[in-house]
Amino acid sequence: MNAGLWLCIRLPRLAHEVGIAAAAEQAAMERLAAWAYQWSSLVSYRLADGPLLWLELAASRTLFGGHAALLANIEAGLTQLGYSHACALAPSPAGAALLTQVGQQRCVITHSQLRSRLDSLPLALLALPPDVLAALQSAGLRRIGQLLELPAAAIARRFGPAASLYLQRLCGAASDPRPAWRMPATYSARFEFAGEVHDTTAMLFPLRRLLLEFQGYLRGRDCAVLRFTLEFEHYRHAASSVTIGMSAPARDAAQFLLLARERLQSLALPAAVSALRLQALEFTAASVVQADFFGSDAQQLQQLQLLLDRLQARLGDQQVRGLSSAADHRPERGWHFVTPQQSTPGPDTRSPARPCTLLHNPRRIEPPATLLSGPERIESGWWDGGDASRDYYVARAADGARWWVFQDLAGGGWYLQGLWT
């Protein structure tokens, strides 16, 4: 006896729906099952008799605000993914599957509601072999209710034990275990194009669907990613790929799409694309920044991360950096680049004032005519081979600029190292 509540989603044959090869139908169902996992931890699908996807909802409906709200969310999600579909809700998986074929009143909650809903429906809706259906028809039966009134033993004797078991399962009177879909440890979803695609903008629609399904998978696992890979398959060329990285764990399809678009814009593909694959191998705990509620600090952080991700996607990871101080007396080693926001505060703020800008490498100059202040002696580094012994001055240049210069005490030469910008 199944005490659950089952949502069944009937999809059109996907091969017709999205122009993919029939062999890819299973892959599409796998992706959809992963997507559906965000709503239910018991997901099952069947390709025979039209793709059907079941979600056991008894446990999750209170979580998502009642079954009506939950159903509305799921249907909106399916529409967003671009799948036409028919949903039905019933206390048995077979009952829900049957109700996806009727025009209205497709949601029943209790067994008695299910039974009275089935009573008036035509026999042809039953998922029984054609010869059994024909035999029932010739026995003068027209409606499911008439059949259900017969004793189970009599049905088993006349139409076979399989038919009897099906009818008991239909009404929820016999247990109907469904193979639970198992969430794979890594994510890989493939979309095959009907033909070759030359333009990256033509990939955006299927990419959007892949990313929405991916978002569902991440929600279902309650995790997030720092990066994912898009792999492009070509007919006469080895596959190429790009990795899209985030500065913070993310699972928002809109954000993914924005980043992927930035990256695709500047991408030079080696050949036309025949299939697209989305892959993620590593997962992290979902960040504290949730989609639903965040304070202004968290919101600001998220806005910044969106900016950083966009900049990095378009300009390259190495082009966006932060600055940090370092504990070294030699000015050229007193700083370094860091990952944005990872700076450490300056260890020594009691040194004399430093100029706002530094030359990457000190430049040899003639001895300056006007020294405004100095010297400040800086000696260090004998232990790591970069030994310096210098006298620093502020000098005035001919154009009025103030330079930070030093005289190298070992060689006597003068160098420009900074500017008082």
Add this chain to the structure above:
Amino acid sequence: MSIPLPIGSQRTQTLEQLARLCRNAESGRAPWLAAPSGFTELDASLPGGGWPIGAIAELMSDAIGIGELSLLVPVLSRLARAGRYIACIAPPYLPYAPALAQRGVPLERVLLIQTCSLQQSLWATEQALRCPAVGAVLGWPAYIVDKNVRRLQLAAEAGGSLGILYRPPEAALESSPAALRLRLHAMPEGLAVEIQKSRGGRAGLTLRVGVAPTVVA
């Protein structure tokens, strides 16, 4: 390449901006929100008493190394301490981390963005200006046309940020839609700031500003 704004929304934004300017002109209020510059003389001469928030200011410096960045450090420090980020887009020289830290700029709020072309720089400047988490964006465009200044101005307005464009001294010969334009001249002590254009304020003034660095303990 820049992300094209839908024509409609661009037009709406421009109209809104115009309407705001008209209201401001009627009420006699400052045309911008201001962030104090940290220099009393300068604040007294700028409408609202400081740098324009939600607008573009152009700085045209006679030479590199006369205090053109120091002039901004107090406002950058103030914005960063208030939790907003400072984005430097393709600076022609390296901002020196210990000096910024000395002057009270929290380094974890500073972003350095390198680009490969002027177009990338303008795109990155616009993105950063639009981001509400960013308080100030500093750019050094070698060349920029009015249309793009206007575009950045709208971005600054949308993000509520201060946009600073360092432009070569020759740019002072042309006009610009920037809200504030300052020419900077070297002086033996400090910096001479000439207000070339100030939306809703007085132009033509030249002020002496002491930009000698002070170390924040």
